[in-house]
Amino acid sequence: MSSVYKLLTERISEAQVQRASVLKAPVGSPDEAYEREVAVERLTKEIGRLEGAEAGLVFGRIDWTDGMALHIGRIGLHTEEDDLPLLVDWRANAARPFYEATPVHPMGLRRRRHLRLEKRTVTSVSDELLDGSAPTDEDVVGDGPLTEALSARRTGRMHAAVATLQAEQDEIVRSAHRGVTVVQGGPGTGKTVVALHRAAYVLYAFPRAAEEGVLVVGPNTRFLDYISQVLPSLGENDVVLATIRELAGVSADTAGPFDTARLKGSSDLADALAGLLRVHQAPSGDFTVRIGPERVRLSDEEVATARVAALAAASGHNPARQVFKELLVDAVTDAMQRDMGDLLEQIDADAERMTGINLDRFTGAAQRRAEGAADPGPVHELDLDAIRADLLDDAGVDRAVEALWPRLVPGDLVKALLTDAGALAELLPRLTAQERSLLLRGPDDPWTDADVPLLDEAASLVDGPPERTYGHVVVDEAQELTAMQWRMIVRRCPSRSMTLVGDFAQAGPVATARDWKEALSPHLGPRFKLHNLTVSYRTTQEILESVRDLLTRIAPDQKPTRSLRSGQRPRTVTTSADGLATAVVRELRAQSTAHPGELLGVICADTRVGELTAQGIAHHARIVPASEARGLEFDGVVVMNPEEIITNRPGGERDLYVALTRATKRLCTITVQPGHPPRPGSQRTRQSYEGL
Numbered sequence: 204m205s206s207v208y209k210l211l212t213e214r215i216s217e218a219q220v221q222r223a224s225v226l227k228a229p230v231g232s233p234d235e236a237y238e239r240e241v242a243v244e245r246l247t248k249e250i251g252r253l254e255g256a257e258a259g260l261v262f263g264r265i266d267w268t269d270g271m272a273l274h275i276g277r278i279g280l281h282t283e284e285d286d287l288p289l290l291v292d293w294r295a296n297a298a299r300p301f302y303e304a305t306p307v308h309p310m311g312l313r314r315r316r317h318l319r320l321e322k323r324t325v326t327s328v329s330d331e332l333l334d335g336s337a338p339t340d341e342d343v344v345g346d347g348p349l350t351e352a353l354s355a356r357r358t359g360r361m362h363a364a365v366a367t368l369q370a371e372q373d374e375i376v377r378s379a380h381r382g383v384t385v386v387q388g389g390p391g392t393g394k395t396v397v398a399l400h401r402a403a404y405v406l407y408a409f410p411r412a413a414e415e416g417v418l419v420v421g422p423n424t425r426f427l428d429y430i431s432q433v434l435p436s437l438g439e440n441d442v443v444l445a446t447i448r449e450l451a452g453v454s455a456d457t458a459g460p461f462d463t464a465r466l467k468g469s470s471d472l473a474d475a476l477a478g479l480l481r482v483h484q485a486p487s488g489d490f491t492v493r494i495g496p497e498r499v500r501l502s503d504e505e506v507a508t509a510r511v512a513a514l515a516a517a518s519g520h521n522p523a524r525q526v527f528k529e530l531l532v533d534a535v536t537d538a539m540q541r542d543m544g545d546l547l548e549q550i551d552a553d554a555e556r557m558t559g560i561n562l563d564r565f566t567g568a569a570q571r572r573a574e575g576a577a578d579p580g581p582v583h584e585l586d587l588d589a590i591r592a593d594l595l596d597d598a599g600v601d602r603a604v605e606a607l608w609p610r611l612v613p614g615d616l617v618k619a620l621l622t623d624a625g626a627l628a629e630l631l632p633r634l635t636a637q638e639r640s641l642l643l644r645g646p647d648d649p650w651t652d653a654d655v656p657l658l659d660e661a662a663s664l665v666d667g668p669p670e671r672t673y674g675h676v677v678v679d680e681a682q683e684l685t686a687m688q689w690r691m692i693v694r695r696c697p698s699r700s701m702t703l704v705g706d707f708a709q710a711g712p713v714a715t716a717r718d719w720k721e722a723l724s725p726h727l728g729p730r731f732k733l734h735n736l737t738v739s740y741r742t743t744q745e746i747l748e749s750v751r752d753l754l755t756r757i758a759p760d761q762k763p764t765r766s767l768r769s770g771q772r773p774r775t776v777t778t779s780a781d782g783l784a785t786a787v788v789r790e791l792r793a794q795s796t797a798h799p800g801e802l803l804g805v806i807c808a809d810t811r812v813g814e815l816t817a818q819g820i821a822h823h824a825r826i827v828p829a830s831e832a833r834g835l836e837f838d839g840v841v842v843m844n845p846e847e848i849i850t851n852r853p854g855g856e857r858d859l860y861v862a863l864t865r866a867t868k869r870l871c872t873i874t875v876q877p878g879h880p881p882r883p884g885s886q887r888t889r890q891s892y893e894g895l
């Protein structure tokens with residue numbers, strides 16, 4: 204192991220030395236300064252990549268029956284460019300047998316070894332013999348490393364599962380499919396694990412996607428924080444992690460009513476915004492500008508031709524407006540040129556009539572024409588380029604363009620739709636009057652979460668497609684996305700190369716689609732590769748059994764997941780309504796005394812967070828509103844008042860299902876005894892969890 208770490212240290216210091224010398228080198232020109240900046244950035248990234256992979260750098264070794272062996276690590280390390288690697292990157296083809304070999308298909312392996320390192324020292328070794336041979340003194344056959352990884356304490360941050368990726372997960376991570384990959388599975392089946400390792404694999408195996416960047420979209424910042432360490436620990440620091448709100452770059456502080464949010468999630472709103480925009484794009488009218496004493500007028504038809512050409516030439520209302528303006532100015536200069544020609548001919552004719560002299564003959568122009576030389580024409584008389592430039596800068600011209608095709612601000616377009624009952628009625632005829640009244644807002648109302656995709660849609664209509672796009676996009680908790688949010692994602696992924704993971708049984712109150720086809724086909728077409736994960740690595744068998752009835756109610760078609768883990772039966776503590784917070788505190792105290800150092804979470808209706816925070820519960824546990832529990836996990840979970848979680852928002856049973864499946868070890872539910880008079884401190888403990 205020491206040779207691998209020695210090489211890592213060497214690589215880090217080489218990169219540091221190189222960076223220092225680049226920084227020291229004098230720069231003479233802006234080009235050189237730019238090149239230096241690029242070189243420093245590249246070296247800083249490389250140092251970050253190497254340092255990030257240091258913890259648990261080596262985690263595996265495979266030995267073939269012929270005696271050959273390879274070490275598998277978070278990144279690859281070679282002594283020399285062309286040498287065999289000292290350490291093979293887990294994503295390389297050579298590392299496949301580590302994940303894929305089984306005793307039935309050993310792939311030529313004799314042994315798969317898992318190593319655990321702490322601070323560069325091997326702390327445990329575990330071997331699997333795959334060829335049926337008997338263990339020798341050099342083999343350490345013991346507890347499975349997966350069991351060890353799963354029973355380890357949670358830390359509040361997800362860890363990479365690269366050492367124990369299971370075959371059904373690895374198959375998806377390593378898939379050569381470049382289109383849309385969808386992964387579904389119950390709680391704790393490793394969807395997030397697969398999604399993040401897939402992102403790392405894409406960066407390694409698909410250079411084009413890596414060049415264009417990888418984006419991971421998660422439901423909220425709490426979740427992104429939870430997963431934020433995984434990719435850096437795999438040596439990948441360049442992946443962008445963002446919520447939908449961050450992606451749009453819009454700040455929206457309020458959630459807004461759910462029925463309104465559901466309506467705003469429909470792609471009908473995109474059509475309505477596009478319809479409203481068309482009204483602002485010179486649908487009819489002529490164009491007149493005053494140039495000196497003259498007025499130049501373009502006809503309706505000329506304006507309409509410019510409109511069609513501008514829309515074809517640029518995407519986005521404002522960029523197309525610029526093209527429209529240029530085309531109108533071209534048409535104006537053409538008209539001036541024509542008029543000037545007519546005027547000069549008129550002057551010549553008048554002069555000839557009055558003087559009897561043919562000016563053409565007099566000036567020799569006719570002679571030149573007769574000899575075949577090009578007629579410079581009246582253009583000669585006008586400096587068209589200068590006129591064009593003046594017209595483009597002219598405030599009067601801009602005002603005339605503005606009347607036909609006004610510059611827009613995305614937010615104003617959304618406001619123009621949502622503050623105008625008439626516009627809503629005209630542009631959203633499929634909605635009922637009552638639904639339209641839900642959409643109506645005041646001009647100064649703050650933006651809500653559901654407005655974010657509308658603002659993003661408006662930004663793409665008004666200013667053109669987003670500047671930043673990605674070669675591959677990963678969406679976690681993808682069941683949550685509305686049609687308008689899918690449109691945001693698709694806009695940012697022109698290659699349509701995506702990994703989407705989710706579980707419709709865990710869908711929140713705003714999501715309307717109930718399966719992948721319904722969610723994806725309007726945006727990505729009917730073709731996607733669907734994978735199912737079937738084994739839960741988080742939730743114990745006992746917890747899964749306790750939520751089975753609930754799952755049947757919320758997702759009758761979903762096959763129950765099986766778990767690799769078993770543990771305590773979930774408990775229910777019953778208390779009076781006003782004894783709830785006290786009961787939570789008592790339960791947490793008991794759990795932290797009995798299991799010191801374990802990570803505890805309290806999941807409650809969103810409305811209870813303030814009250815629990817005031818109780819000082821944050822000392823014992825993380826307080827998580829049920830709406831933000833998706834994707835998270837804890838060693839022990841206390842679910843406060845399930846009834847309240849159910850009634851707090853639409854689809855509350857699915858929120859409860861999420862809350863009840865967050866524990867890796869212990870689940871305790873604190874309920875209010877029905878009809879129990881609120882008597883502070885009164886408690887009864889049932890050891891079963893049935894009947895929720």
Ligand SMILES: Nc1ncnc2c1ncn2[C@@H]1O[C@H](COP(=O)(O)OP(=O)(O)OP(=O)(O)O)[C@@H](O)[C@H]1O
Binds near residue numbers: 369372393
């Ligand atoms: N192969 C594996 N090796 C080690 N740990 C794993 C493995 N697969 C999953 N896990 C662990 O199982 C837990 C659940 O995984 P994950 O969060 O990816 O599940 P999920 O399907 O996304 O769950 P949910 O639907 O509840 O969000 C995590 O702690 C994860 O680290």
